[in-house]
Amino acid sequence: MRILLILAHPDPNSLNHAIAAAARRTLEENGHEVLFHDLHAERFDSLLPAGEIPRRATLPDDVARHCEEAALADGLVIVHPNWWGMPPAVLAGWVDRVMRPGTAYEFVGEDGGEGVPVGLLKADRAIVFNTSNTEANREDTVFGDPLERIWKDCVFGLCGIQHVTRHVFRIVCTSTPEERRAWLDDAARIVAETFPPEA
Numbered sequence: 001m002r003i004l005l006i007l008a009h010p011d012p013n014s015l016n017h018a019i020a021a022a023a024r025r026t027l028e029e030n031g032h033e034v035l036f037h038d039l040h041a042e043r044f045d046s047l048l049p050a051g052e053i054p055r056r057a058t059l060p061d062d063v064a065r066h067c068e069e070a071a072l073a074d075g076l077v078i079v080h081p082n083w084w085g086m087p088p089a090v091l092a093g094w095v096d097r098v099m100r101p102g103t104a105y106e107f108v109g110e111d112g113g114e115g116v117p118v119g120l121l122k123a124d125r126a127i128v129f130n131t132s133n134t135e136a137n138r139e140d141t142v143f144g145d146p147l148e149r150i151w152k153d154c155v156f157g158l159c160g161i162q163h164v165t166r167h168v169f170r171i172v173c174t175s176t177p178e179e180r181r182a183w184l185d186d187a188a189r190i191v192a193e194t195f196p197p198e199a
């Protein structure tokens, strides 16, 4: 399978980078083609310019490549920390520019944009790995776990991805090296279960 792996974290020594590396290694060991993007390292420009909003806009080469890869992917893996209940801005901008009409979704027939679009992504499954410093019960009751709805409903659900597995590694700031090593094993296991070895 062809898997698009997107990482949004500025620190190469972060747990997020280690999770993405574990995911990439597992996918490659299982015979998958990995299209990997470290958005900070490649300095992905998160600002959606006005000229890119129209359905048939001409896109700069890097954005066009991201769109092509998203459209061709059989699966997606997204890795990012919880920042204010949101993805880091670079990843929010990636969604703005890459999950675009004609690539990720489309309004059809008489629907001028007021209705429910159809999802266009070929991928039928995705994994979202998040890291957090908030205890699970507080995240649910006080904040409503916004990342759960953002990824499962607002983004991937709308773009046609049926099966979304989200896993949160917490609490990072008090975690031990042993815990973090176990988390990387968990990440590898979830990736292997979602994207089993190629036959």
Ligand SMILES: Cc1cc2nc3c(=O)[nH]c(=O)nc-3n(C[C@H](O)[C@H](O)[C@H](O)COP(=O)(O)O)c2cc1C
Pocket (backbone or CB within 6 Å): 009, 014, 015, 016, 017, 081, 082, 083, 084, 085, 086, 130, 131, 132, 133, 134, 172, 173
């Ligand atoms: C700008 C910023 C905003 C953050 N907001 C939250 C938050 O809303 N909830 C939370 O649990 N942690 C929050 N954190 C903590 C990060 O989630 C935590 O540092 C990260 O998950 C740890 O992973 P890492 O070691 O890969 O950086 C925030 C951190 C930063 C830098």
